[in-house]
Amino acid sequence: KQIILLPGDGIGKEIMDSAKAVLLAIAAEYNHHFTFEEHAIGGSAIDTHNNPLPEDTIQACKSADAVLLGAVGGPKWDSNPAHLRPEKGLLGIRKALGLFANIRPVKGFSPLLHASPLKEEIIKDSDILIIRELTGGLYFGEPSERRENGNAVVDTLYYKRAEMERIIDKGFQSARIRNKHLTSVDKANVLESSRMWREIVEEKMQEYPDVTVEHVLVDAAAMKLITQPNRFDVLVTENLFGDILSDEASVLTGSLGMLPSASLRTDGVGMYEPVHGSAPDIAGKGIANPFGMILSAALMLRFSFGLEEEASEIERAVNECLEQGYHTADLQIQNGKQVGTKKITEIVLENLT
Amino acid sequence: KQIILLPGDGIGKEIMDSAKAVLLAIAAEYNHHFTFEEHAIGGSAIDTHNNPLPEDTIQACKSADAVLLGAVGGPKWDSNPAHLRPEKGLLGIRKALGLFANIRPVKGFSPLLHASPLKEEIIKDSDILIIRELTGGLYFGEPSERRENGNAVVDTLYYKRAEMERIIDKGFQSARIRNKHLTSVDKANVLESSRMWREIVEEKMQEYPDVTVEHVLVDAAAMKLITQPNRFDVLVTENLFGDILSDEASVLTGSLGMLPSASLRTDGVGMYEPVHGSAPDIAGKGIANPFGMILSAALMLRFSFGLEEEASEIERAVNECLEQGYHTADLQIQNGKQVGTKKITEIVLENLT
Numbered sequence: 001k002q003i004i005l006l007p008g009d010g011i012g013k014e015i016m017d018s019a020k021a022v023l024l025a026i027a028a029e030y031n032h033h034f035t036f037e038e039h040a041i042g043g044s045a046i047d048t049h050n051n052p053l054p055e056d057t058i059q060a061c062k063s064a065d066a067v068l069l070g071a072v073g074g075p076k077w078d079s080n081p082a083h084l085r086p087e088k089g090l091l092g093i094r095k096a097l098g099l100f101a102n103i104r105p106v107k108g109f110s111p112l113l114h115a116s117p118l119k120e121e122i123i124k125d126s127d128i129l130i131i132r133e134l135t136g137g138l139y140f141g142e143p144s145e146r147r148e149n150g151n152a153v154v155d156t157l158y159y160k161r162a163e164m165e166r167i168i169d170k171g172f173q174s175a176r177i178r179n180k181h182l183t184s185v186d187k188a189n190v191l192e193s194s195r196m197w198r199e200i201v202e203e204k205m206q207e208y209p210d211v212t213v214e215h216v217l218v219d220a221a222a223m224k225l226i227t228q229p230n231r232f233d234v235l236v237t238e239n240l241f242g243d244i245l246s247d248e249a250s251v252l253t254g255s256l257g258m259l260p261s262a263s264l265r266t267d268g269v270g271m272y273e274p275v276h277g278s279a280p281d282i283a284g285k286g287i288a289n290p291f292g293m294i295l296s297a298a299l300m301l302r303f304s305f306g307l308e309e310e311a312s313e314i315e316r317a318v319n320e321c322l323e324q325g326y327h328t329a330d331l332q333i334q335n336g337k338q339v340g341t342k343k344i345t346e347i348v349l350e351n352l353t
Numbered sequence: 354k355q356i357i358l359l360p361g362d363g364i365g366k367e368i369m370d371s372a373k374a375v376l377l378a379i380a381a382e383y384n385h386h387f388t389f390e391e392h393a394i395g396g397s398a399i400d401t402h403n404n405p406l407p408e409d410t411i412q413a414c415k416s417a418d419a420v421l422l423g424a425v426g427g428p429k430w431d432s433n434p435a436h437l438r439p440e441k442g443l444l445g446i447r448k449a450l451g452l453f454a455n456i457r458p459v460k461g462f463s464p465l466l467h468a469s470p471l472k473e474e475i476i477k478d479s480d481i482l483i484i485r486e487l488t489g490g491l492y493f494g495e496p497s498e499r500r501e502n503g504n505a506v507v508d509t510l511y512y513k514r515a516e517m518e519r520i521i522d523k524g525f526q527s528a529r530i531r532n533k534h535l536t537s538v539d540k541a542n543v544l545e546s547s548r549m550w551r552e553i554v555e556e557k558m559q560e561y562p563d564v565t566v567e568h569v570l571v572d573a574a575a576m577k578l579i580t581q582p583n584r585f586d587v588l589v590t591e592n593l594f595g596d597i598l599s600d601e602a603s604v605l606t607g608s609l610g611m612l613p614s615a616s617l618r619t620d621g622v623g624m625y626e627p628v629h630g631s632a633p634d635i636a637g638k639g640i641a642n643p644f645g646m647i648l649s650a651a652l653m654l655r656f657s658f659g660l661e662e663e664a665s666e667i668e669r670a671v672n673e674c675l676e677q678g679y680h681t682a683d684l685q686i687q688n689g690k691q692v693g694t695k696k697i698t699e700i701v702l703e704n705l706t
């Protein structure tokens with residue numbers, strides 16, 4: 001299997017090294033052959049190629065079986081013009097690969113749950129899968145421009161019916177293999193696009209009679225994630241709502257640094273990245289938390305390569321590491337041992353097999 | 354002063370009666386003359402006028418000094434076509450009156466703070482003023498329609514520069530009379546409208562050198578409201594982001610039923626309504642919490658009539674009521690006394706003066 005590594009900016013390089021080490025150990029253990037090829041993206045690609053998404057990065061990703069991404073962005077490039085911003089690389093690669101389904105599991109780890117901003121009785125037993133449409137909506141709609149001599153501005157929320165259908169299908173299919181409950185989030189009381197979304201959900205319900213469906217308005221969903229996080233199973237929504245709600249959900253468990261994500265298309269090719277950012281303030285210090293990246297590699301094994309056993313093995317090894325009390329500087333465990341990126345990766349490796 | 358009452362649907366009528374009683378008591382105490390005129394809006398206006406916003410409601414509101422709104426909506430009208438939905442009345446009256454600034458104070462009440470989903474050390478000392486643009490953006494932009502024979506759909510996020518300027522000014526002015534910190538929320542890494550928004554904030558900073566400004570992306574803001582609610586002072590943002598974030602913020606203190614809101618234009622005319630909805634499930638039972646409505650009336654005295662002392666008097670009376678242990682069914686107070694809408698209104702009246 002050909003895997004493209006896009007470390008990106010900030011702590012991206014350090015955590016990517018960890019994920020690669022874990023994948024090599026898994027390959028040795030289970031007799032798989034993974035090849036890795038590193039390419040530039042984001043701010044570092046702006047520095048080296050004057051382009052946040054160089055053409056050879058796109059080509060390499062297009063012919064790969066899966067892509068691992070570290071993180072992009074940092075203050076260094078914050079005042080760049082729009083086309084020379086690190087995020088352009090991220091948005092560009094999603095679009096170029098057609099990765100329309102962003103999948104984010106939100107589930108706490110018992111040794112870390114005490115760090116949640118929520119009361120324990122609220123957050124405990126929460127296990128949410130957020131599915132966000134990733135290549136449409138306000139992010140890519142045209143026109144997106146100044147008007148009337150700079151005295152007005154317009155962005156466009158555009159969706160094709162087929163784009164809504166495939167992500168809604170993904171929502172139903174995911175609910176079917178989980179707890180069979182789908183929360184569809186829209187703003188149907190205001191937006192025409194949301195009314196079309198809701199119609200499609202209603203149509204699809206017939207095809208998935210085993211899944212119960214609830215329509216929740218995006219503002220109400222933002223409340224309910226906080227007051228009743230354990231009432232969700234799968235949540236499906238469009239791009240911008242998904243951006244906001246998945247980030248909101250990501251802090252509920254109290255350990256953002258642990259969360260992986262997957263961005264998929266229908267044929268199994270996917271890009272995997274941690275939910276956290278590039279953390280420029282701690283880059284190069286050897287203290288970054290590699291778990292979000294390692295768990296993203298596990299999702300790659302599961303979703304792109306169908307290697308369920310290997311994926312679970314990694315997840316178990318990470319869990320064990322926490323149970324043993326090992327954690328990075330961003331986490332706290334009572335009577336735990338705080339260690340750096342390299343050390344904690346070694347412990348994960350020891351816990352494998 | 355001419356006040357238009359729009360009770361609307363569900364518990365709207367009950368809580369409006371409470372607010373009116375409190376205003377009459379204040380008028381007697383301070384020798385003011387308030388006249389009240391009731392008009393139809395929302396679902397009940399659909400029932401009586403086949404129109405969620407009858408023309409005479411608009412006219413009455415236009416010539417009034419202020420408007421009090423209960424709540425609109427309910428399952429009865431949920432499957433109506435778009436133009437016969439209760440929300441159309443709400444959106445329509447905002448637009449018709451030009452109420453561009455929605456103001457939502459989010460601050461807990463000590464006797465109720467234990468009900469917050471957040472840990473006490475996280476929520477305590479939080480005092481946020483959310484300012485949301487209310488008459489532009491995706492809510493009103495054209496085109497908003499089906500395309501390509503129903504196989505695509507478009508909504509439009511449109512803002513005039515002047516619309517952004519006036520709400521951003523409101524943000525700075527509000528910060529100036531509070532703790533002098535303004536959080537401006539946008540999605541400038543993706544949206545052209547947000548880039549214009551951010552430019553305007555940067556320009557205005559020169560005019561308000563006493564206010565510190567922080568730009569936060571909407572996804573990051575959704576996180577920070579949960580992890581560090583006490584790091585906010587004034588938050589200003591556009592319509593849809595404001596809808597989502599203000600609802601998110603409204604559950605942080607654990608007592609949604611207490612929160613008031615104001616929707617203003619520059620000349621002081623405003624519409625005041627509680628943050629909660631029409632609660633059709635408990636309508637007519639006499640158990641609704643009238644505090645959000647009563648505190649909205651207090652905001653009316655403050656913002657539209659400049660009656661600061663009278664407004665504070667109401668707020669004090671409500672607070673005292675809670676300190677005395679009185680609460681409605683939606684709230685809990687340890688060793689408190691649960692009472693109905695009428696009774697709790699009487700206690701507020703007793704606490705006045």
Ligand SMILES: CC(C)[C@H](C(=O)O)[C@@H](O)C(=O)O
Pocket residue numbers: 087090091243542543572
């Ligand atoms: C960096 C930004 C463009 C991106 C997005 O909004 O999609 C990020 O917030 C994310 O969620 O991956």
Ligand SMILES: CC(C)[C@H](C(=O)O)[C@@H](O)C(=O)O
Pocket residue numbers: 189190219440443444596
């Ligand atoms: C009812 C709905 C149209 C409205 C809005 O989205 O503005 C409501 O959620 C609000 O915040 O007042």
